[in-house]
Amino acid sequence: MSLKSRYIMIGGFLGAGKSTLIFKLAEYLSAKGLQVGLVTNDQGEMLVDTAFLKTSGFPVEEISGGCFCCRFNSLVDASQKLAREARPDVFIAEPVGSCTDLMATVSYPLQRLYGDNYIIAPLTVAVDPVRALRIFKIKSGKSFSDKVIYIYRKQLEEANVIVINKSDLVSAEQLLLLKQTLAGEYADADIYICSARTGDGLLPFFEHITASRLKKSSTMDVDYHVYGQGEALLGWLNATLILQADEPWNGNEALLRCADRIKQRLHQQGAEIAHLKMVLYPDENLYGDLAVVNLVRNDHTPELSRSLPEELQHGRLIVNLRAEAEPDTLGDAVRDVVSDGRHNPAITVEHLEYFKPSQPEPVFRDTAI
Ligand SMILES: Nc1nc2c(ncn2[C@@H]2O[C@H](COP(=O)(O)OP(=O)(O)OP(=O)(O)O)[C@@H](O)[C@H]2O)c(=O)[nH]1
Ligand SMILES: [Mg+2]
Structure with missing residues:
Protein backbone atom coordinates (compact mmCIF):
# COMPACT_ATOMS: atom_id res chain seq x y z
CA MET A 1 0.00 0.00 0.00
CA GLY A 230 -35.38 19.85 -6.95
CA GLU A 231 -33.90 19.43 -3.48
CA ALA A 232 -36.64 21.58 -1.99
CA LEU A 233 -39.27 19.23 -3.42
CA LEU A 234 -37.90 16.50 -1.19
CA GLY A 235 -39.18 16.49 2.36
CA TRP A 236 -36.74 15.30 5.01
CA LEU A 237 -37.70 13.91 8.40
CA ASN A 238 -35.55 12.59 11.23
CA ALA A 239 -37.11 11.38 14.46
CA THR A 240 -36.25 9.46 17.58
CA LEU A 241 -39.16 7.65 19.20
CA ILE A 242 -39.30 5.76 22.49
CA LEU A 243 -41.22 2.48 22.53
CA GLN A 244 -42.00 0.81 25.84
CA ALA A 245 -44.40 -1.64 27.47
CA ASP A 246 -44.68 -3.51 30.78
CA GLU A 247 -44.23 -6.87 29.09
CA PRO A 248 -41.47 -7.81 26.60
CA TRP A 249 -42.49 -7.35 22.96
CA ASN A 250 -41.23 -8.34 19.53
CA GLY A 251 -39.20 -5.39 18.21
CA ASN A 252 -39.04 -6.68 14.63
CA GLU A 253 -42.82 -6.87 14.36
CA ALA A 254 -43.28 -3.47 15.99
CA LEU A 255 -40.80 -1.93 13.55
CA LEU A 256 -42.55 -3.42 10.52
CA ARG A 257 -45.94 -2.24 11.84
CA CYS A 258 -44.64 1.33 12.19
CA ALA A 259 -43.16 1.26 8.67
CA ASP A 260 -46.41 -0.04 7.20
CA ARG A 261 -48.42 2.63 8.92
CA ILE A 262 -46.14 5.44 7.72
CA LYS A 263 -46.21 4.01 4.21
CA GLN A 264 -50.01 3.85 4.12
CA ARG A 265 -50.34 7.36 5.41
CA LEU A 266 -47.89 8.76 2.83
CA HIS A 267 -49.50 6.78 0.04
CA GLN A 268 -52.88 8.34 0.92
CA GLN A 269 -51.26 11.76 0.62
CA GLY A 270 -49.74 10.97 -2.80
CA ALA A 271 -46.17 11.34 -1.48
CA GLU A 272 -43.53 9.35 -3.38
CA ILE A 273 -41.17 7.72 -0.88
CA ALA A 274 -37.49 7.92 -1.82
CA HIS A 275 -36.26 6.14 1.32
CA LEU A 276 -37.84 5.33 4.66
CA LYS A 277 -35.22 3.76 6.91
CA MET A 278 -35.60 2.98 10.57
CA VAL A 279 -33.53 1.27 13.25
CA LEU A 280 -34.77 -0.01 16.59
CA TYR A 281 -32.42 -0.89 19.41
CA PRO A 282 -32.89 -1.75 23.07
CA ASP A 283 -32.40 0.85 25.84
CA GLU A 284 -29.34 3.03 25.43
CA ASN A 285 -27.48 0.28 23.65
CA LEU A 286 -26.82 2.00 20.33
CA TYR A 287 -24.27 0.18 18.18
CA GLY A 288 -25.15 -3.22 19.72
CA ASP A 289 -28.00 -5.41 18.43
CA LEU A 290 -30.47 -3.59 16.25
CA ALA A 291 -33.30 -4.14 13.80
CA VAL A 292 -33.31 -2.24 10.49
CA VAL A 293 -36.24 -1.72 8.15
CA ASN A 294 -36.15 -0.01 4.73
CA LEU A 295 -38.64 1.00 2.08
CA VAL A 296 -37.39 2.62 -1.12
CA ARG A 297 -40.63 3.27 -3.04
CA ASN A 298 -44.38 3.30 -2.40
CA ASP A 299 -45.28 0.16 -4.29
CA HIS A 300 -43.04 -2.11 -2.25
CA THR A 301 -43.27 -3.67 1.20
CA PRO A 302 -41.00 -2.56 4.05
CA GLU A 303 -38.03 -4.94 4.34
CA LEU A 304 -36.38 -6.05 7.55
CA SER A 305 -32.68 -6.21 6.64
CA ARG A 306 -31.52 -6.86 10.21
CA SER A 307 -33.52 -8.20 13.14
CA LEU A 308 -33.29 -8.22 16.92
CA PRO A 309 -32.60 -11.69 18.31
CA GLU A 310 -34.54 -11.10 21.54
CA GLU A 311 -37.69 -9.38 22.71
CA LEU A 312 -37.30 -6.02 24.46
CA GLN A 313 -39.22 -3.82 26.87
CA HIS A 314 -37.75 -0.40 26.23
CA GLY A 315 -36.56 0.54 22.76
CA ARG A 316 -35.37 3.57 20.87
CA LEU A 317 -36.41 3.97 17.24
CA ILE A 318 -34.61 6.26 14.78
CA VAL A 319 -36.63 7.24 11.71
CA ASN A 320 -35.01 8.79 8.61
CA LEU A 321 -37.63 9.51 5.97
CA ARG A 322 -37.03 11.19 2.60
CA ALA A 323 -39.93 11.57 0.16
CA GLU A 324 -41.21 13.91 -2.49
CA ALA A 325 -43.72 15.66 -0.25
CA GLU A 326 -44.17 18.69 1.97
CA PRO A 327 -42.26 18.21 5.23
CA ASP A 328 -45.54 18.66 7.19
CA THR A 329 -46.97 15.61 5.43
CA LEU A 330 -44.03 13.56 6.71
CA GLY A 331 -44.43 14.99 10.22
CA ASP A 332 -48.13 14.10 10.21
CA ALA A 333 -47.41 10.53 9.12
CA VAL A 334 -45.01 9.97 12.01
CA ARG A 335 -47.30 11.73 14.50
CA ASP A 336 -50.11 9.49 13.33
CA VAL A 337 -48.06 6.41 14.30
CA VAL A 338 -47.25 7.92 17.67
CA SER A 339 -50.81 8.94 18.50
CA ASP A 340 -52.34 5.59 17.53
CA GLY A 341 -53.54 4.42 20.98
CA ARG A 342 -53.82 0.81 19.84
CA HIS A 343 -50.06 0.45 19.94
CA ASN A 344 -48.40 -1.94 22.27
CA PRO A 345 -45.67 -0.89 23.06
CA ALA A 346 -46.68 2.71 23.64
CA ILE A 347 -44.78 5.27 21.53
CA THR A 348 -43.56 8.71 22.57
CA VAL A 349 -41.50 11.29 20.69
CA GLU A 350 -38.01 12.13 21.90
CA HIS A 351 -36.95 14.14 18.87
CA LEU A 352 -38.78 15.12 15.69
CA GLU A 353 -37.55 17.43 12.92
CA TYR A 354 -38.79 17.79 9.37
CA PHE A 355 -37.68 20.26 6.74
CA LYS A 356 -36.70 20.88 3.13
CA PRO A 357 -32.98 20.77 2.31
CA SER A 358 -31.72 24.31 1.80
CA GLN A 359 -30.26 25.68 -1.43
CA PRO A 360 -26.85 24.01 -2.02
CA GLU A 361 -24.00 26.50 -1.65
CA PRO A 362 -20.69 24.71 -2.20
CA VAL A 363 -17.55 25.96 -0.47
CA PHE A 364 -15.50 25.28 -3.62
CA ARG A 365 -16.44 24.66 -7.22
CA ASP A 366 -13.37 23.73 -9.24
CA THR A 367 -13.79 23.74 -12.98
CA ALA A 368 -10.92 21.32 -13.64
CA ILE A 369 -8.67 18.89 -11.81
N1 LIG B 1 -32.68 -6.61 -3.25
C1 LIG B 1 -31.63 -5.86 -2.96
N2 LIG B 1 -31.75 -4.89 -2.03
C2 LIG B 1 -30.67 -4.13 -1.77
C3 LIG B 1 -29.42 -4.31 -2.41
N3 LIG B 1 -28.56 -3.38 -1.94
C4 LIG B 1 -29.24 -2.65 -1.03
N4 LIG B 1 -30.51 -3.12 -0.92
C5 LIG B 1 -31.57 -2.62 -0.06
O1 LIG B 1 -31.96 -1.32 -0.51
C6 LIG B 1 -32.37 -0.55 0.62
C7 LIG B 1 -31.58 0.75 0.66
O2 LIG B 1 -30.21 0.44 0.88
P1 LIG B 1 -29.18 1.48 1.49
O3 LIG B 1 -27.83 0.84 1.39
O4 LIG B 1 -29.63 1.96 2.80
O5 LIG B 1 -29.33 2.65 0.42
P2 LIG B 1 -28.64 4.10 0.42
O6 LIG B 1 -28.34 4.42 -1.01
O7 LIG B 1 -27.48 4.11 1.34
O8 LIG B 1 -29.82 5.00 0.96
P3 LIG B 1 -29.72 6.53 1.49
O9 LIG B 1 -28.54 6.64 2.37
O10 LIG B 1 -31.01 6.77 2.18
O11 LIG B 1 -29.63 7.37 0.25
C8 LIG B 1 -32.16 -1.44 1.85
O12 LIG B 1 -33.38 -2.11 2.13
C9 LIG B 1 -31.13 -2.44 1.38
O13 LIG B 1 -31.19 -3.67 2.09
C10 LIG B 1 -29.32 -5.36 -3.38
O14 LIG B 1 -28.30 -5.60 -4.02
N5 LIG B 1 -30.46 -6.09 -3.61
MG1 LIG C 1 -27.15 5.32 2.98
Whole structure:
Protein backbone atom coordinates (compact mmCIF):
# COMPACT_ATOMS: atom_id res chain seq x y z
CA MET A 1 0.00 0.00 0.00
CA SER A 2 1.32 3.46 -0.82
CA LEU A 3 1.75 6.05 1.92
CA LYS A 4 -1.25 7.87 0.54
CA SER A 5 -4.71 6.71 1.57
CA ARG A 6 -7.27 5.96 -1.09
CA TYR A 7 -10.41 8.11 -1.02
CA ILE A 8 -13.51 6.48 -2.46
CA MET A 9 -16.83 8.27 -2.78
CA ILE A 10 -19.97 6.25 -3.58
CA GLY A 11 -22.90 8.50 -4.40
CA GLY A 12 -26.23 7.88 -6.08
CA PHE A 13 -29.85 8.66 -5.46
CA LEU A 14 -31.64 8.02 -2.16
CA GLY A 15 -32.10 4.32 -1.48
CA ALA A 16 -29.85 3.08 -4.32
CA GLY A 17 -27.90 0.88 -1.91
CA LYS A 18 -24.88 3.11 -1.19
CA SER A 19 -24.55 2.13 2.49
CA THR A 20 -25.00 -1.56 1.68
CA LEU A 21 -22.33 -1.38 -1.04
CA ILE A 22 -20.01 0.54 1.28
CA PHE A 23 -20.43 -2.07 3.99
CA LYS A 24 -19.58 -4.86 1.50
CA LEU A 25 -16.59 -2.92 0.17
CA ALA A 26 -15.37 -2.31 3.72
CA GLU A 27 -15.63 -6.04 4.45
CA TYR A 28 -13.73 -6.84 1.25
CA LEU A 29 -10.93 -4.42 2.13
CA SER A 30 -10.74 -5.63 5.75
CA ALA A 31 -10.39 -9.21 4.55
CA LYS A 32 -7.33 -8.03 2.59
CA GLY A 33 -5.85 -6.67 5.81
CA LEU A 34 -6.55 -3.03 5.00
CA GLN A 35 -7.84 -0.52 7.53
CA VAL A 36 -11.04 1.24 6.50
CA GLY A 37 -12.57 4.54 7.68
CA LEU A 38 -16.11 5.54 6.74
CA VAL A 39 -17.74 8.95 6.45
CA THR A 40 -21.53 9.33 6.44
CA ASN A 41 -23.43 12.48 5.61
CA ASP A 42 -26.91 13.93 5.89
CA GLN A 43 -28.89 17.14 6.03
CA GLY A 44 -30.17 16.27 9.50
CA GLU A 45 -28.92 14.50 12.63
CA MET A 46 -29.37 11.00 14.13
CA LEU A 47 -28.57 8.90 11.12
CA VAL A 48 -29.66 5.36 10.47
CA ASP A 49 -26.63 4.90 8.19
CA THR A 50 -24.18 5.77 10.96
CA ALA A 51 -25.89 3.36 13.37
CA PHE A 52 -25.90 0.62 10.72
CA LEU A 53 -22.24 1.03 9.76
CA LYS A 54 -20.96 1.50 13.34
CA THR A 55 -22.71 -1.64 14.49
CA SER A 56 -20.81 -3.42 11.76
CA GLY A 57 -17.61 -2.55 13.62
CA PHE A 58 -16.01 -0.02 11.27
CA PRO A 59 -14.80 3.42 12.42
CA VAL A 60 -17.35 5.98 11.21
CA GLU A 61 -17.44 9.77 11.27
CA GLU A 62 -20.76 11.48 10.61
CA ILE A 63 -21.19 14.87 8.96
CA SER A 64 -24.69 16.05 9.69
CA GLY A 65 -26.56 19.25 9.00
CA GLY A 66 -25.47 19.71 5.37
CA CYS A 67 -23.95 17.93 2.38
CA PHE A 68 -20.22 17.34 1.71
CA CYS A 69 -20.03 20.17 -0.83
CA CYS A 70 -21.52 22.73 1.55
CA ARG A 71 -19.52 21.37 4.49
CA PHE A 72 -16.27 20.61 2.68
CA ASN A 73 -14.16 21.64 5.66
CA SER A 74 -16.11 19.29 7.94
CA LEU A 75 -15.40 16.49 5.49
CA VAL A 76 -11.69 17.24 5.68
CA ASP A 77 -11.80 17.50 9.50
CA ALA A 78 -13.71 14.20 9.77
CA SER A 79 -11.18 12.50 7.50
CA GLN A 80 -8.27 13.88 9.52
CA LYS A 81 -9.88 12.68 12.76
CA LEU A 82 -10.33 9.21 11.26
CA ALA A 83 -6.71 9.34 10.06
CA ARG A 84 -5.49 10.10 13.61
CA GLU A 85 -7.69 7.55 15.34
CA ALA A 86 -7.94 4.66 12.89
CA ARG A 87 -5.21 5.30 10.27
CA PRO A 88 -7.32 4.08 7.36
CA ASP A 89 -5.65 2.83 4.21
CA VAL A 90 -8.96 3.49 2.51
CA PHE A 91 -11.61 6.10 3.25
CA ILE A 92 -15.09 5.47 1.92
CA ALA A 93 -17.50 8.41 1.94
CA GLU A 94 -21.24 8.33 1.31
CA PRO A 95 -22.66 11.67 0.16
CA VAL A 96 -26.32 12.59 0.64
CA GLY A 97 -28.49 10.86 -1.96
CA SER A 98 -30.02 14.13 -3.19
CA CYS A 99 -26.62 15.71 -3.95
CA THR A 100 -24.94 16.24 -7.28
CA ASP A 101 -21.97 18.20 -8.71
CA LEU A 102 -19.70 16.22 -6.38
CA MET A 103 -16.84 16.10 -8.86
CA ALA A 104 -16.45 19.89 -8.96
CA THR A 105 -17.29 20.56 -5.32
CA VAL A 106 -15.66 17.63 -3.52
CA SER A 107 -13.42 15.37 -5.69
CA TYR A 108 -11.49 18.14 -7.48
CA PRO A 109 -10.98 20.29 -4.36
CA LEU A 110 -9.81 17.21 -2.43
CA GLN A 111 -7.36 16.45 -5.22
CA ARG A 112 -6.17 20.06 -5.42
CA LEU A 113 -5.79 20.66 -1.68
CA TYR A 114 -5.01 17.19 -0.32
CA GLY A 115 -3.58 15.39 -3.34
CA ASP A 116 -0.42 14.68 -1.28
CA ASN A 117 -2.48 12.75 1.29
CA TYR A 118 -5.01 10.95 -0.85
CA ILE A 119 -5.35 9.02 -4.08
CA ILE A 120 -8.82 9.99 -5.20
CA ALA A 121 -10.70 7.04 -6.69
CA PRO A 122 -13.13 7.37 -9.63
CA LEU A 123 -16.43 8.93 -8.60
CA THR A 124 -18.97 6.11 -8.32
CA VAL A 125 -22.73 6.47 -8.59
CA ALA A 126 -25.00 3.62 -7.48
CA VAL A 127 -28.31 2.97 -9.23
CA ASP A 128 -31.43 1.10 -8.12
CA PRO A 129 -32.56 -0.55 -11.38
CA VAL A 130 -36.27 -0.59 -10.42
CA ARG A 131 -36.16 3.18 -9.98
CA ALA A 132 -33.94 3.75 -13.04
CA LEU A 133 -36.13 1.68 -15.39
CA ARG A 134 -38.98 4.07 -14.55
CA ILE A 135 -36.91 7.24 -14.78
CA PHE A 136 -35.56 6.28 -18.20
CA LYS A 137 -39.10 5.22 -19.20
CA ILE A 138 -38.06 1.66 -20.00
CA LYS A 139 -40.83 0.51 -17.66
CA SER A 140 -43.92 2.32 -16.46
CA GLY A 141 -44.45 3.16 -12.79
CA LYS A 142 -44.67 6.10 -10.42
CA SER A 143 -41.59 8.28 -10.24
CA PHE A 144 -40.51 11.75 -9.14
CA SER A 145 -41.22 15.12 -10.70
CA ASP A 146 -38.94 16.68 -13.32
CA LYS A 147 -36.74 18.78 -11.05
CA VAL A 148 -35.96 15.81 -8.82
CA ILE A 149 -35.18 13.77 -11.95
CA TYR A 150 -32.86 16.62 -13.02
CA ILE A 151 -30.74 15.86 -9.94
CA TYR A 152 -30.95 12.11 -10.57
CA ARG A 153 -29.66 12.51 -14.13
CA LYS A 154 -26.94 15.00 -13.14
CA GLN A 155 -25.62 12.47 -10.63
CA LEU A 156 -25.21 9.98 -13.46
CA GLU A 157 -23.76 12.53 -15.88
CA GLU A 158 -20.75 13.20 -13.67
CA ALA A 159 -20.10 9.55 -12.72
CA ASN A 160 -16.81 7.92 -13.66
CA VAL A 161 -18.32 4.60 -12.61
CA ILE A 162 -22.00 3.67 -12.65
CA VAL A 163 -22.93 0.67 -10.54
CA ILE A 164 -26.29 -0.85 -11.35
CA ASN A 165 -26.96 -2.44 -7.96
CA LYS A 166 -29.81 -4.76 -6.84
CA SER A 167 -29.39 -6.97 -9.91
CA ASP A 168 -31.32 -9.61 -7.96
CA LEU A 169 -34.51 -7.54 -8.33
CA VAL A 170 -34.88 -7.37 -12.12
CA SER A 171 -34.51 -9.75 -15.07
CA ALA A 172 -31.25 -10.12 -16.99
CA GLU A 173 -33.04 -8.74 -20.04
CA GLN A 174 -34.06 -5.55 -18.26
CA LEU A 175 -30.61 -5.13 -16.76
CA LEU A 176 -29.13 -5.30 -20.23
CA LEU A 177 -31.64 -2.76 -21.56
CA LEU A 178 -30.83 -0.43 -18.68
CA LYS A 179 -27.09 -0.87 -19.16
CA GLN A 180 -27.43 -0.08 -22.89
CA THR A 181 -29.51 3.01 -22.12
CA LEU A 182 -27.03 4.29 -19.54
CA ALA A 183 -24.08 3.51 -21.84
CA GLY A 184 -25.80 5.51 -24.60
CA GLU A 185 -26.47 8.51 -22.36
CA TYR A 186 -23.26 8.47 -20.32
CA ALA A 187 -20.66 7.17 -22.75
CA ASP A 188 -17.63 8.04 -20.59
CA ALA A 189 -18.72 6.01 -17.56
CA ASP A 190 -17.59 2.47 -16.78
CA ILE A 191 -20.73 0.50 -15.97
CA TYR A 192 -20.94 -2.47 -13.60
CA ILE A 193 -23.91 -4.64 -12.65
CA CYS A 194 -24.00 -6.20 -9.21
CA SER A 195 -26.05 -7.08 -6.17
CA ALA A 196 -24.74 -5.86 -2.83
CA ARG A 197 -27.24 -8.24 -1.25
CA THR A 198 -26.22 -11.48 -2.96
CA GLY A 199 -22.62 -10.46 -3.68
CA ASP A 200 -23.02 -11.15 -7.42
CA GLY A 201 -20.79 -9.01 -9.60
CA LEU A 202 -19.18 -7.08 -6.74
CA LEU A 203 -15.61 -8.24 -7.27
CA PRO A 204 -14.91 -6.60 -10.68
CA PHE A 205 -16.33 -3.32 -9.35
CA PHE A 206 -14.28 -3.51 -6.14
CA GLU A 207 -11.10 -4.36 -8.04
CA HIS A 208 -11.63 -1.39 -10.36
CA ILE A 209 -12.45 1.14 -7.66
CA THR A 210 -9.48 0.12 -5.50
CA ALA A 211 -6.96 0.26 -8.33
CA SER A 212 -7.87 3.23 -10.53
CA ARG A 213 -7.96 6.99 -10.16
CA LEU A 214 -10.44 9.80 -10.61
CA LYS A 215 -10.91 10.45 -14.33
CA LYS A 216 -10.22 13.95 -15.52
CA SER A 217 -13.11 15.52 -17.36
CA SER A 218 -14.47 18.98 -17.82
CA THR A 219 -16.86 20.13 -15.11
CA MET A 220 -20.47 19.58 -16.08
CA ASP A 221 -22.93 22.46 -16.24
CA VAL A 222 -25.34 22.54 -13.33
CA ASP A 223 -28.26 24.92 -13.04
CA TYR A 224 -28.13 25.57 -9.30
CA HIS A 225 -31.55 27.15 -9.39
CA VAL A 226 -33.18 23.97 -10.71
CA TYR A 227 -30.96 21.84 -8.46
CA GLY A 228 -32.08 23.83 -5.39
CA GLN A 229 -35.72 23.62 -6.45
CA GLY A 230 -35.38 19.85 -6.95
CA GLU A 231 -33.90 19.43 -3.48
CA ALA A 232 -36.64 21.58 -1.99
CA LEU A 233 -39.27 19.23 -3.42
CA LEU A 234 -37.90 16.50 -1.19
CA GLY A 235 -39.18 16.49 2.36
CA TRP A 236 -36.74 15.30 5.01
CA LEU A 237 -37.70 13.91 8.40
CA ASN A 238 -35.55 12.59 11.23
CA ALA A 239 -37.11 11.38 14.46
CA THR A 240 -36.25 9.46 17.58
CA LEU A 241 -39.16 7.65 19.20
CA ILE A 242 -39.30 5.76 22.49
CA LEU A 243 -41.22 2.48 22.53
CA GLN A 244 -42.00 0.81 25.84
CA ALA A 245 -44.40 -1.64 27.47
CA ASP A 246 -44.68 -3.51 30.78
CA GLU A 247 -44.23 -6.87 29.09
CA PRO A 248 -41.47 -7.81 26.60
CA TRP A 249 -42.49 -7.35 22.96
CA ASN A 250 -41.23 -8.34 19.53
CA GLY A 251 -39.20 -5.39 18.21
CA ASN A 252 -39.04 -6.68 14.63
CA GLU A 253 -42.82 -6.87 14.36
CA ALA A 254 -43.28 -3.47 15.99
CA LEU A 255 -40.80 -1.93 13.55
CA LEU A 256 -42.55 -3.42 10.52
CA ARG A 257 -45.94 -2.24 11.84
CA CYS A 258 -44.64 1.33 12.19
CA ALA A 259 -43.16 1.26 8.67
CA ASP A 260 -46.41 -0.04 7.20
CA ARG A 261 -48.42 2.63 8.92
CA ILE A 262 -46.14 5.44 7.72
CA LYS A 263 -46.21 4.01 4.21
CA GLN A 264 -50.01 3.85 4.12
CA ARG A 265 -50.34 7.36 5.41
CA LEU A 266 -47.89 8.76 2.83
CA HIS A 267 -49.50 6.78 0.04
CA GLN A 268 -52.88 8.34 0.92
CA GLN A 269 -51.26 11.76 0.62
CA GLY A 270 -49.74 10.97 -2.80
CA ALA A 271 -46.17 11.34 -1.48
CA GLU A 272 -43.53 9.35 -3.38
CA ILE A 273 -41.17 7.72 -0.88
CA ALA A 274 -37.49 7.92 -1.82
CA HIS A 275 -36.26 6.14 1.32
CA LEU A 276 -37.84 5.33 4.66
CA LYS A 277 -35.22 3.76 6.91
CA MET A 278 -35.60 2.98 10.57
CA VAL A 279 -33.53 1.27 13.25
CA LEU A 280 -34.77 -0.01 16.59
CA TYR A 281 -32.42 -0.89 19.41
CA PRO A 282 -32.89 -1.75 23.07
CA ASP A 283 -32.40 0.85 25.84
CA GLU A 284 -29.34 3.03 25.43
CA ASN A 285 -27.48 0.28 23.65
CA LEU A 286 -26.82 2.00 20.33
CA TYR A 287 -24.27 0.18 18.18
CA GLY A 288 -25.15 -3.22 19.72
CA ASP A 289 -28.00 -5.41 18.43
CA LEU A 290 -30.47 -3.59 16.25
CA ALA A 291 -33.30 -4.14 13.80
CA VAL A 292 -33.31 -2.24 10.49
CA VAL A 293 -36.24 -1.72 8.15
CA ASN A 294 -36.15 -0.01 4.73
CA LEU A 295 -38.64 1.00 2.08
CA VAL A 296 -37.39 2.62 -1.12
CA ARG A 297 -40.63 3.27 -3.04
CA ASN A 298 -44.38 3.30 -2.40
CA ASP A 299 -45.28 0.16 -4.29
CA HIS A 300 -43.04 -2.11 -2.25
CA THR A 301 -43.27 -3.67 1.20
CA PRO A 302 -41.00 -2.56 4.05
CA GLU A 303 -38.03 -4.94 4.34
CA LEU A 304 -36.38 -6.05 7.55
CA SER A 305 -32.68 -6.21 6.64
CA ARG A 306 -31.52 -6.86 10.21
CA SER A 307 -33.52 -8.20 13.14
CA LEU A 308 -33.29 -8.22 16.92
CA PRO A 309 -32.60 -11.69 18.31
CA GLU A 310 -34.54 -11.10 21.54
CA GLU A 311 -37.69 -9.38 22.71
CA LEU A 312 -37.30 -6.02 24.46
CA GLN A 313 -39.22 -3.82 26.87
CA HIS A 314 -37.75 -0.40 26.23
CA GLY A 315 -36.56 0.54 22.76
CA ARG A 316 -35.37 3.57 20.87
CA LEU A 317 -36.41 3.97 17.24
CA ILE A 318 -34.61 6.26 14.78
CA VAL A 319 -36.63 7.24 11.71
CA ASN A 320 -35.01 8.79 8.61
CA LEU A 321 -37.63 9.51 5.97
CA ARG A 322 -37.03 11.19 2.60
CA ALA A 323 -39.93 11.57 0.16
CA GLU A 324 -41.21 13.91 -2.49
CA ALA A 325 -43.72 15.66 -0.25
CA GLU A 326 -44.17 18.69 1.97
CA PRO A 327 -42.26 18.21 5.23
CA ASP A 328 -45.54 18.66 7.19
CA THR A 329 -46.97 15.61 5.43
CA LEU A 330 -44.03 13.56 6.71
CA GLY A 331 -44.43 14.99 10.22
CA ASP A 332 -48.13 14.10 10.21
CA ALA A 333 -47.41 10.53 9.12
CA VAL A 334 -45.01 9.97 12.01
CA ARG A 335 -47.30 11.73 14.50
CA ASP A 336 -50.11 9.49 13.33
CA VAL A 337 -48.06 6.41 14.30
CA VAL A 338 -47.25 7.92 17.67
CA SER A 339 -50.81 8.94 18.50
CA ASP A 340 -52.34 5.59 17.53
CA GLY A 341 -53.54 4.42 20.98
CA ARG A 342 -53.82 0.81 19.84
CA HIS A 343 -50.06 0.45 19.94
CA ASN A 344 -48.40 -1.94 22.27
CA PRO A 345 -45.67 -0.89 23.06
CA ALA A 346 -46.68 2.71 23.64
CA ILE A 347 -44.78 5.27 21.53
CA THR A 348 -43.56 8.71 22.57
CA VAL A 349 -41.50 11.29 20.69
CA GLU A 350 -38.01 12.13 21.90
CA HIS A 351 -36.95 14.14 18.87
CA LEU A 352 -38.78 15.12 15.69
CA GLU A 353 -37.55 17.43 12.92
CA TYR A 354 -38.79 17.79 9.37
CA PHE A 355 -37.68 20.26 6.74
CA LYS A 356 -36.70 20.88 3.13
CA PRO A 357 -32.98 20.77 2.31
CA SER A 358 -31.72 24.31 1.80
CA GLN A 359 -30.26 25.68 -1.43
CA PRO A 360 -26.85 24.01 -2.02
CA GLU A 361 -24.00 26.50 -1.65
CA PRO A 362 -20.69 24.71 -2.20
CA VAL A 363 -17.55 25.96 -0.47
CA PHE A 364 -15.50 25.28 -3.62
CA ARG A 365 -16.44 24.66 -7.22
CA ASP A 366 -13.37 23.73 -9.24
CA THR A 367 -13.79 23.74 -12.98
CA ALA A 368 -10.92 21.32 -13.64
CA ILE A 369 -8.67 18.89 -11.81
N1 LIG B 1 -32.68 -6.61 -3.25
C1 LIG B 1 -31.63 -5.86 -2.96
N2 LIG B 1 -31.75 -4.89 -2.03
C2 LIG B 1 -30.67 -4.13 -1.77
C3 LIG B 1 -29.42 -4.31 -2.41
N3 LIG B 1 -28.56 -3.38 -1.94
C4 LIG B 1 -29.24 -2.65 -1.03
N4 LIG B 1 -30.51 -3.12 -0.92
C5 LIG B 1 -31.57 -2.62 -0.06
O1 LIG B 1 -31.96 -1.32 -0.51
C6 LIG B 1 -32.37 -0.55 0.62
C7 LIG B 1 -31.58 0.75 0.66
O2 LIG B 1 -30.21 0.44 0.88
P1 LIG B 1 -29.18 1.48 1.49
O3 LIG B 1 -27.83 0.84 1.39
O4 LIG B 1 -29.63 1.96 2.80
O5 LIG B 1 -29.33 2.65 0.42
P2 LIG B 1 -28.64 4.10 0.42
O6 LIG B 1 -28.34 4.42 -1.01
O7 LIG B 1 -27.48 4.11 1.34
O8 LIG B 1 -29.82 5.00 0.96
P3 LIG B 1 -29.72 6.53 1.49
O9 LIG B 1 -28.54 6.64 2.37
O10 LIG B 1 -31.01 6.77 2.18
O11 LIG B 1 -29.63 7.37 0.25
C8 LIG B 1 -32.16 -1.44 1.85
O12 LIG B 1 -33.38 -2.11 2.13
C9 LIG B 1 -31.13 -2.44 1.38
O13 LIG B 1 -31.19 -3.67 2.09
C10 LIG B 1 -29.32 -5.36 -3.38
O14 LIG B 1 -28.30 -5.60 -4.02
N5 LIG B 1 -30.46 -6.09 -3.61
MG1 LIG C 1 -27.15 5.32 2.98
